[in-house]
Amino acid sequence: MTSPTVASTRGELAELLGSARGAGHRSAFVPTMGALHDGHASLMQVARAEVGADAPVVVSIFVNPLQFGAGEDLDRYPRTWDSDLEVCARQGVDVVFAPSVDEVYPGGTPMVTVSPGPLAEVLEGRTRPGHFAGVLTVVAKLFGLVRPDVAVFGQKDYQQLVLIRRMVADLCLGVDVVGAPTLREDDGLAMSSRNVYLDGEQRRQAAALSRTLRAVQDAGADGLVAALDAARTELRSAEGVDLDYLAITTPELDDLTSRGERVERDDPDLPTGPARALIAARIGTTRLIDNLPLTLGPPSPAHPENHRGGDR
Ligand code: PAF
Numbered sequence: 001m002t003s004p005t006v007a008s009t010r011g012e013l014a015e016l017l018g019s020a021r022g023a024g025h026r027s028a029f030v031p032t033m034g035a036l037h038d039g040h041a042s043l044m045q046v047a048r049a050e051v052g053a054d055a056p057v058v059v060s061i062f063v064n065p066l067q068f069g070a071g072e073d074l075d076r077y078p079r080t081w082d083s084d085l086e087v088c089a090r091q092g093v094d095v096v097f098a099p100s101v102d103e104v105y106p107g108g109t110p111m112v113t114v115s116p117g118p119l120a121e122v123l124e125g126r127t128r129p130g131h132f133a134g135v136l137t138v139v140a141k142l143f144g145l146v147r148p149d150v151a152v153f154g155q156k157d158y159q160q161l162v163l164i165r166r167m168v169a170d171l172c173l174g175v176d177v178v179g180a181p182t183l184r185e186d187d188g189l190a191m192s193s194r195n196v197y198l199d200g201e202q203r204r205q206a207a208a209l210s211r212t213l214r215a216v217q218d219a220g221a222d223g224l225v226a227a228l229d230a231a232r233t234e235l236r237s238a239e240g241v242d243l244d245y246l247a248i249t250t251p252e253l254d255d256l257t258s259r260g261e262r263v264e265r266d267d268p269d270l271p272t273g274p275a276r277a278l279i280a281a282r283i284g285t286t287r288l289i290d291n292l293p294l295t296l297g298p299p300s301p302a303h304p305e306n307h308r309g310g311d312r
Contacts, residue, residue, distance in 0.1 A: 003085065004059070004093045010145055013097050017056065017146065020094070025055035029148030029175075031139060034061040035078040035193035036087040039183040043152045044091035046180040050150045058146050059088050060097040062104060066113075067134030078196055097146065104141060113137040114171075116163050119253055123278060124159050124289065127244055135160055136167050143175055151175050156182040156190050158278060158291040162253050182290070184210065190290045197286040205240040206283045212246065213292040216277045221297045224248070228257070235281065244280040244287070248294070251276055256296075272297025 007013040020027060028047035032040055047057045061084055068074035081098075088096050113133050119125075120132035143151065153161045161179045168175050183191045188210035189203070198206055212231040219227030228246065235243045248257040251274050278291040 001089050002092075004088045004096045006085075006096045006098060008098050008100065009103055010099070013095070013145060016095050017058070020056040023054075026051045026149040027056045027058060027146070028150045028152065029142070029146045030057070030059045030093075030152050031142050032059060032061055033063045033077065033193065034084050035080050035196070036061075036084045037183075037191050037193065039154060039156065039191035041087055041091050042183050043154055043180050044088070044093055046178060047150065047152045048092060050152070050176075050178060056094040057092070058095045058097060058148065059093045060099075060142055060146070062097075062099055062138070062142075064104075064134060064138040065101060066105070066109070066137055067131050069128055069130055072128070073194075073197075078193055097142075104138065110137065114140050114167060116167070119159070119163055119166065122159075122253065122255060123245060123247060123249075124280065127280070127287075132160070132163050136163060139164055140167065140171070140173070143173055148175055150178060152178045152180055154182060155179045156192065156290065158276060159253060162251075188214065190288075192288065194286055194288065198283060202240060202283045202286070205238065206286075206288055208235060208238050208241050209279050209281055209288055209290045210292075213277050213279055213290055216246075216248075217292045217294045221272070221295075224296070240283055242282040244282065246277070246279045248296075249276050249278060250274075251293075 005016055007016050017027065028051040030040070030043045030047050044057060044059060051057065063074070063077050063079065065074055085096065114136035116132040116136050125132055153164060155161060161177070165177050167173065168177055185191065187207040189195065189207050190210060195203070195206070212235060215231055216224065216227045228248070231246060232243070235241055235246070247255060249255050250271065253276070256275065273296060275294050275296045276291055277294050278289070280287065280289045
């Protein structure tokens with residue numbers, strides 16, 4: 001197991017990547033905020049599979065202040081440098097880019113930022129104003145510094161993934177964005193760096209999120225309304241769970257349900273085909289999100305996750 005080379009400045013990163021680019025390899029990039037777990041390791045495996053054994057895989061570890069709102073967990077966000085490096089080493093990562101805040105934002109908060117548009121005002125954006133502007137701004141900066149051919153993001157942060165794809169398309173950034181399936185604990189809880197905030201009881205309560213999504217996913221089109229109703233009733237009475245939203249959207253995040261209220265049996269406007277069920281809830285002081293793909297109407301062979309076995 002070889003340790004990755006660590007770059008903490010733009011200059012060091014450019015020097016390290018220069019030689020790999022000279023050799024004509026495609027490079028793959030996994031942006032992270034550290035506190036790496038098996039879910040991140042799986043993103044690194046996807047990155048390696050995308051570019052092959054000889055090409056550089058770069059991981060960034062940077063807790064981006066720009067995407068945290070006032071009162072959020074920027075200060076207590078877990079920082080686990082030694083174990084993060086071990087995860088990267090085990091996955092054969094070549095370069096870890098771990099810049100300081102000053103290195104990324106030398107003049108403080110940047111004057112020019114990425115405006116994520118209306119998709120950032122729904123779901124997560126409704127509760128976390130400014131969050132996606134912060135995410136897209138740092139991702140655009142990191143793309144500019146790393147200049148990857150491929151970048152891998154988890155489907156767990158589905159809205160983030162959709163917005164990053166949109167940014168890359170709308171701003172012609174020329175990076176292939178790959179969305180990797182969510183890894184789950186045995187009881188279905190989506191792996192997340194924030195799960196460490198949960199105590200034993202909260203950890204048990206948190207499993208309600210994936211259980212709910214699964215019930216909605218398994219309901220099929222005919223049972224969707226009843227499944228959403230049942231899920232909402234169950235979650236509202238579930239101890240310790242404070243539901244923010246349970247929504248059904250198209251894969252591009254067009255809202256089909258708002259907070260679930262608008263899905264009606266026999267709704268002629270309800271599209272068929274691939275859709276997404278998304279949930280967010282607070283367990284104690286910890287906000288958790290999760291999502292699953294589902295199919296509205298008859299199963300569509302065009303649903304990519306029907307072929308890949310889906311994110312279950
Ligand atoms: O998903 C994350 O960890 C962060 O939002 C990202 C993409 C690394 C940007 O800071």
